[in-house]
Amino acid sequence: MRWRVVVPVAVLIALVGLLGYGLTRDPHTLPSAYLNRAAPTLALPSLADETQAVRLADMAGRVTLVNVWASWCVACRSEVSELAELSETTDIPVVGIDYKDTRDEASRWLRRFGNPYARIAFDESGSTGIDWGISGVPETFVIGRDGQIKDKIVGPVTAEVRRKRLVPLIEQLKAES
Amino acid sequence: MIPELGHLALILALAMALVQSLWPLYGIAANRPAYQQVAAPAAVGHCLMLGLAFLALAWSFYVNDFSVTYVADNSNTNLPWFYRLGAVWGAHEGSLLLWMMELALWSVAVVCASRTLPREVASTVLAVMGLVSIGFLLFTLATSNPFARQFPAPAQGRDLNPLLQDPGLVFHPPMLYMGYVGFCVAFAFAITALIHGRVDAAWTRWTRPWTLAAWVFLTIGITLGSWWAYNELGWGGWWFWDPVENASFMPWLVGTALIHSLAVTEKRGIFQSWTVLLAITAFALSLLGTFLVRSGVLVSVHAFATDPSRGIYILSFFAIVVGGSLLLYAARASKFAAGTEPVSPLSREGLLLLNNLFLVVAAAAVLIGTLYPILADALGMGRLSVGPPYFNKVFVPLTAPLVLLMGAGAAMAWKRTRPNALMSRLWTPAVIAIVAAVVLTGLTVGVSGLAALAGCVLGAWAIATAFEELWRRTRGSRWMLPRQVLGMALAHIGVGVFVIGVSLVSGYGGERDVRMTPGDTVQYAGHAFVFRGVDNVPGPNYQAREATFDIYKNDRQVASVFPEKRKYDQSAQQMTESGISSGPFGDLYVSLGEPLADDAWTVRIYNRPFVRWIWAGGFIAAFGGILALSDKRYWRRRRRRARAGRSDEAADGQEVTA
Amino acid sequence: MTHRIRCFFVLLLVCCAPGLCLAQAAESLDAASQARYHALIAELRCVVCQNRSIAESDAPLAGDLRHVVERQIRAGQSNAAIKRYLVDRYGDWILYDPPWQRSTVLLWTGPFLLLAIGALLIAALMRRERSVPSEATIKVGRDDHGDRLGQILADDRANRSEPKQ
Structure with a gap:
């Protein structure tokens, strides 16, 4: 007798609680599958010079930002200044992955909007993008000293994201030995 | 102004x-x-x-x-x-x-x-x-x-949104909403029963036609929606287990359970509180559907533009309405005590109880599958997806027994059935079902997959038992069956037709991707598809490129289809209009992909045997509901009561079962 | 608010028009592989148009992922290996068919647990009922509404049509 009354109410409370929690989450943004795991390999020709290779291993031991961008990506324009400022204030290198682009257009884009990158890898086929598990452009990964992915930003880095999410994380990662 | x-x-x-x-x-x-x-x-x-x-x-x-x-x-x-x-x-x-x-x-x-x-x-x-x-x-x-x-x-x-520019838009939402909202009437009757402390034969007789009407609308709405998706999306599918579809399917399952449990409550005066709870649940799930579609809590094909503040409002409203009802239920339900009369496993009410169990668990499975991604996220177990493969795997074991029971249910008497009598009634339809299923598949798609054949037998069983019931009832002197009996049989036949359609389209359907240049011929599913070329055809608010495919069978042309690729002027959105050649035993469905070099196109050809049976089943079941709704016992009784005052509810002389 | 909605809508329109963007190379697979290919891409969720499989999505990334699947099928990889490859990169989220693992125990067993509980309840109900000697006997529960229950049933039998206040 009691059960017949308690169970429906309990189900309702659980359901409302669950849906209320669901409202606070954005179902569209996915965390990186590599979160707190070693970043996938990055070994691509440089954008500027085909014969040179860009590797994540070059940055070993440093906190690094990896930013996936493309000249055809409109949203990427807005984050150039943020990336530049972030790189400058926190003194960490930003490695760019130019995703499914042409060298000419990418170079023109960099001249026009600025170049915040320490190195730029050229991912013509997009296969490295898939290795990194990107769902769109731009996406930004924070790599710790241990070479692990610590966070992923989907969409352009805004001033708010930079101040509230990236700078504190980077400072914390830099403080770790 | x-x-x-x-x-x-x-x-x-x-x-x-x-x-x-x-x-x-x-x-x-x-x-x-x-x-x-x-x-x-x-x-x-x-x-x-x-x-x-x-x-x-x-x-x-x-x-x-x-x-x-x-x-x-x-x-x-x-x-x-x-x-x-x-x-x-x-x-x-x-x-x-x-x-x-x-x-x-x-x-x-x-x-x-x-x-x-x-x-x-x-x-x-x-x-x-x-x-x-x-x-x-x-x-x-x-x-x-x-x-x-x-x-x-x-x-x-x-x-x-070009996706909505289809005749389906004009009919599907009003029907679907009539169904959703219709459960509000059953809900209101349930609340009334709780307020006045009364769930009796009269109450069920008032509630039944409203529930049935809502169910008919919802059935038509869902069937139209499935048909629309098939025609408009160009993916050859008829059900995608999308959250929006699930949102309409859950109230349907519980509403179906409610119709059956109302029959028991009316006939035997038992399960009252369960029936009331089902009426509340059916409407609660309608409200939940509204929340799921409008809050943006899930990613869906055709969710409306989303906004969390709306989500908070609907969720609060949902909590108040359903919470209030359940509290009222908690306060009053003990009045309608259960278990006042024995329920034998071999009785119609016993089988209807099982029917309710399977339907409600099926609805719960849909709910679990739909909301599990949120639960997993809430429990910190990461993001995961629950898609069609899950629902297909879980749903078959939950619904196959239901259809099996459905066939047996009509042959059961109330209170108690002797096993011998049951067996003697059921073996003929069972044999007919197996023979019919083998003949039907043998003549059309060929007997190969065991699972599809089993599904086909199951569907044929539902149809055969329904006909057996009609035949047995008309055998005596009564040629005019009560419409409620006819309606029930028809609804069950509809389910059978649907089950056959689903089994065969999933067992024998297939698709093939090909690259074609004008003049090319592709052999698929026993037909030759000849690509004639692509023309530009302007539409009212779009530009279409329309392809022509001639379909031959044994060197005789049987159909031409004209799939289109449309580009809408305003949104520049690309839409695929499929070309469908449909027949009673299957569709051939051609979708135009992308243009390639040298006038070539990528083309996807789908073979969809018996796909029409799915919607035919839905419409037959809905028509059965309409027929039952028109049964004169609902109407005559009203008139008589209006005339004779409110004293003769007891007289239930008619031997009508549901 | 409206701005946000529009943004969402524009996003939806740009990237998620239903359409077909078929991997043209897939046609060169043999029939068995093509069937496997179609079954597999229908089970993989598109990360851009998140409400559909990569078979249905025309997002460029979905096309790339279809190519990945096709290349791996051609290279003789098993379905499990292909799925593992993608899960490594995109997480369990990409699988429409959630694997049996710790986080999905409730998902896979939940409906059947409910079915079992319900079946037990019904069995208990039927057994209890069978022990009742006659259907006229009214079984009164332990609850204190028992007397009122009898009252209501008596009312019912008398076929009162006036609702109880």
């Missing part, structure tokens, strides 16, 4: 809804009959006001008044007029208005039938429906006003 009038009408509708609910409730509490009688005229006024608001919005669409933001966002001067009217409910605000107007229409239907109801019952039902309406009107006025203006008005609208 017209939009402002519409806005005003919405506000007046809110006032009317307040009168419709609060005044009669006070009248009941204070035992003042005159106050209770206010409910009926208020419900009519409420409906008129919502009708005015609806007309105002439709007019704004008709005259392309782009100063109304909602119109500008969802219409365009080049949109054909019937799509402009369909666009009224093409997005969030307008579809809410449709929701409320249909609720008001149901209220008016209750008013029309209320002369045969005791006064307190009628006015309480109307008051409860008014309360629900208040919630939605407040929501609309506060967060989703369809009449909001924008200045300056744009010269051209953004156009209706």
Whole structure:
């Protein structure tokens, strides 16, 4: 007798609680599958010079930002200044992955909007993008000293994201030995 | 001016809804009959006001008044007029208005039938429906006003989402919503029963036709939706287990359970509190569906534009309505004690109990699958997806026994059936089902897959047992069967037809990707597809490239199909219009992919055997519901009671079973 | 608010129009592989148009992922290996068919647990009922509404049509 009354109410409370929690989450943004795991390999020709290779291993031991961008990506324009400022204030290198682009257009884009990158890898086929598990452009990964992915930003880095999410994380990662 | 009038009408509708609910409730509490009688005229006024608001919005669409933001966002001067009217409910605000107007229409239907109801019952039902309406009107006025203006008005609208530019838009949402909202009537009757402390044969007799009517609308709505998706999306599928589809499927499952449990409660006077709980649950799931579609809590194919503040409102409303009902249920349900009469496993009520178990668990499975990604996220177990493979795997074991029981159920007598009698009735349909299934598949698609054949036997079993029931009943002197019996048999036949369709299309269907240049021929599914070429065909608000495929069987042309690739002018959105050659035993479905070099195109050809049976089954079942609804016992009884006063409910001379 | 909605809508329109963007190379697979290919891409969720499989999505990334699947099928990889490859990169989220693992125990067993509980309840009900000697006997529960229950049933039998206040 009691059960017949308690169970429906309990189900309702659980359901409302669950849906209320669901409202606070954005179902569209996915965390990186590599979160707190070693970043996938990055070994691509440089954008500027085909014969040179860009590797994540070059940055070993440093906190690094990896930013996936493309000249055809409109949203990427807005984050150039943020990336530049972030790189400058926190003194960490930003490695760019130019995703499914042409060298000419990418170079023109960099001249026009600025170049915040320490190195730029050229991912013509997009296969490295898939290795990194990107769902769109731009996406930004924070790599710790241990070479692990610590966070992923989907969409352009805004001033708010930079101040509230990236700078504190980077400072914390830099403080770790 | 017209939009402002519409806005005003919405506000007046809110006032009317307040009168419709609060005044009669006070009248009941204070035992003042005159106050209770206010409910009926208020419900009519409420409906008129919502009708005015609806007309105002439709007019704004008709005259392309782009100063109304909602119109500008969802219409365009080049949109054909019937799509402009369909666009009224093409997005969030307008579809809410449709929701409320249909609720008001149901209220008016209750008013029309209320002369045969005791006064307190009628006015309480109307008051409860008014309360629900208040919630939605407040929501609309506060967060989703369809009449909001924008200045300056744009010269051209953004156009209706091309996905919705299909005749399906005109019919599918109104039907579906009539179903959703219709469960509000059953819900209101349940609340009334709880308030007045009474669930008896009379109550079930009042509730049954309303539940059945809502179920018929929901069945038609879901079937139309499936048909629309098949035609419009170009993916050859008829059900995608999308959250929006699940949102309509859950109330359907529970509503189906409710129809059956009402039959038991009426016939045997048992399971009262369970029936009341089901009526509350069916409507709760309708509200939950509204939340899922409009809150953005899940990613879905055709969810409306989302906004968390709306989500919070609907969730609170859901919690208040359902929580309040369950508290009332908790306080009163003990009055309708269960287990007053024995239930034998070999009896119709025993089988209907199992039917309820499977249907409710099936609904729970849909709910679990739909919400599990949120649960996994909440428990910190990471993001995961639950898609069609899960539902298909879980659903077959939950529904196959249901269809098996359904066949046996009609052959069962109430209270107790002797096993011998049961066996002697069931073996003929069982043999017929197996033979028919083998013959049907053998003649059309060929007997190969065991699972598809088993499904086919199951469907044939449902049909054969339904016919056996009809045959047995007409064998005596009675040639005129009660419509309720006919309706039940027809509904079960519909389920059988549906099961056959599903089994064969999933067992034998297939698709093939090919690259074709004009003149090429591809052999697939026993047919030769000849690609004739692509022409440019301008549409009213799009440019189409229309391909021609001639389909041959044994060197004889059997059909031509014209799949299109459309580019809509306003949104530059690309749409695929499939070319479908349909027949009673299957469709051949051609979708145009992308143009390649040298006039070549990628083409996907689908073989969809028996796919029409799926929708035919849905419509047959709905028609069965309509037939049962027209049974004279609902109508005659009303008239007689109206004539003879309220004294003869006991006389249930007719040997009618459900 | 409206701005946000528009953004969402524009996003939806741009990237998620239903359409077909077929991997043209897939046609060169043999029939068995093509069937496997179609079955597999229908079970993988598109990360861009998140409401559909990569078979249905025309997002460029979905096309790339279809190519990945096709290349791996051609290279003789098993379905499990292909799925593992994608899960490594995109997480369990990409699988429409959730694998049996710790986080999905409730998902897979939940419906059947409910079925079992319900079946037990019904069995208990039927057994209890069978022990009742006659259907006329009214079984009164432990609850204190028992007397009122009898009252209501008596009312019912008398076929009162006036609702109880």
